[in-house]
Amino acid sequence: MSASLADRKAASTPPDLVEIRDLVVTFGDQPAVRGLDLTLRRGEALGIVGESGCGKSVTWLAALGLLPPTATVEGSVRLAGQELLGAAPATLDTLRGGRIAIIFQDPTSSLNPVHRVGTQVREALRLHRGMDHRAAAAEALRLFDLVGIPDSRRRVDLYPHELSGGQNQRVMIAMALAGQPDVLIADEPTTALDATIQAQILELLQKVQRETGMALVLISHDLGVVAELCQRVGVMYAGRMVEMAEASQLFAHPLHPYTKGLLAALPDLSGPRRRLVPIQGSVPEPGAMPAGCAFMPRCPDQQRQCTALPALRELAPAHHVACVRAPIMRAAP
């Protein structure tokens, strides 16, 4: 009896908001994502790290159906149980900007140069909240204030080229919030901005996440940024998830040799100065992936069993690693 009650409760509010299963994305014959599993829980802040080209952005563009037709996407992406891959365009249009919003790396070129920024925000309000012009105008102003654009009354009537990069990213965030999404995907939201502006934008993302209770996916190659904002972190390498854990756990006890390498390559903020340790070699070309673990050629601990493709396994509570050597290494540090 108690089990069925729990079941019913779980069914009414499934904890997993987005569920990605075995996602494969290829451009021509070049694989970009090679079998990715991922779950995003309601309201959590999930960080996805990895170097350029590891498939972290492509994963989410594929999930939203935003890749060009030259890409082939296979697998399954479910939003609260609803399959997104292959969904009808009309269905995707109500979900995109409505339940899932996304902001991009370069805010200025992500906004249409011939429309006023206010118009672009109002468009999202009219689409997803059915507001008339007057209501949308008032709500757009409120959103501009919420994301911290000063002198919003004047700025809604400006064009993207008349605003700074940081302000344009705030406009993008306002536009993303217009549909009151369950999840905001921030794809390297601060990479194109100055260091001081970066901090402000991250703070803003943290603030809106806290206030709205939406989930946040922060895609970044900056471990520091992710450590600060995210509860859970996934590390991607060559189109696959290699390690996933609570942020504190991952940074304190990394298990995958790639994660260890990334952390060793970071400078310490305190303590004696030391030489940074780079990861040897470079990411394999998409056309020339090794048969087994893609990190093997660069791994300091490569063994014969690494020629088999490692699955993502839970080695500690909520700590998943895709490395056949990890349990052994962990047992005998």
Added chain:
Amino acid sequence: MLRYLALRLGRAALTIVLVVTFAFVVLRLSGDPAVIIMSPEAPQAAIEAFRHAWGLDQPIWVQYIDYFSAIAHGELGQSFRDGRPAIDLVAERIPATLWLTIPALCLKLLIGIPAGIHAALHRNSLTDRVVMAGAVAGFTVPSFVLGLMLVLLFSVELGWLPSGGQGSWQAGILPVITLGFGGAGILARFTRSAMLEVLGQPYIRTASAKGVPWARVVRGHALPNAAIPTVTIVGFMVGSLIAGAVVVESVFSWPGVGRLLVVAVSNRDLAVVQCILLLVATTMVVSNLIVDLLYGVLDPRLRGGRS
């Protein structure tokens, strides 16, 4: 804004002066109108008298200054042939030319722009390939070849349409198609590449990402941006409304400005040629000016002197 406009107008005037000067010099270096009009066998005294009567015995710079001061007084000279004012000769030909070029322009716009947009939206599809093949044919086949082929098919073989002249409205059909086809090809190609460029921009992805339906992304986000480069080409076509049909008018014996120009050049009828060139330069410069002002309307980044 006013200062910008004044600057533009000044530059436009300078362009016209340069074109007219160039035409003036070239025409006077390319043969003696007296000899051509009077025939080379005419007595020397008669030729001298003709030269004197038209001021051709003056040094070229004196003729040049006289010419410009005449223009300043609204005087564009008389035809050597029959002494009628050149402006009247040209003006009575303009309607005939516009009868061809305006419908041809509509044809270019109505075929070229939708075809280009369609090809861009269905890139690499069969229709894209067909449209692009047609476009390449449109602007690589010279208009006199196309014109003659159409005459061969529709006038000689099928007998459906007259091969030339201005007798009936049907006579205009073949020249309009000849003029329009090439222009439609050019416009389709430009529109397609402008659209493809725009469709690859991040803001198009943003529009899709915020849930704008695709048809609205195309209409509201892509087209206004793709219009900017396309307007340049359309402006060029509007600028050549007066003089764009020289070859086609000759092929179809259409009594327009283009044919008048050909006849006037071969006769060294200087006043008429210069009058036409002045008209052509003015329309081209004016349409360029309109295009420049349209840029400002279409693209807020190009608006100068924002308050």
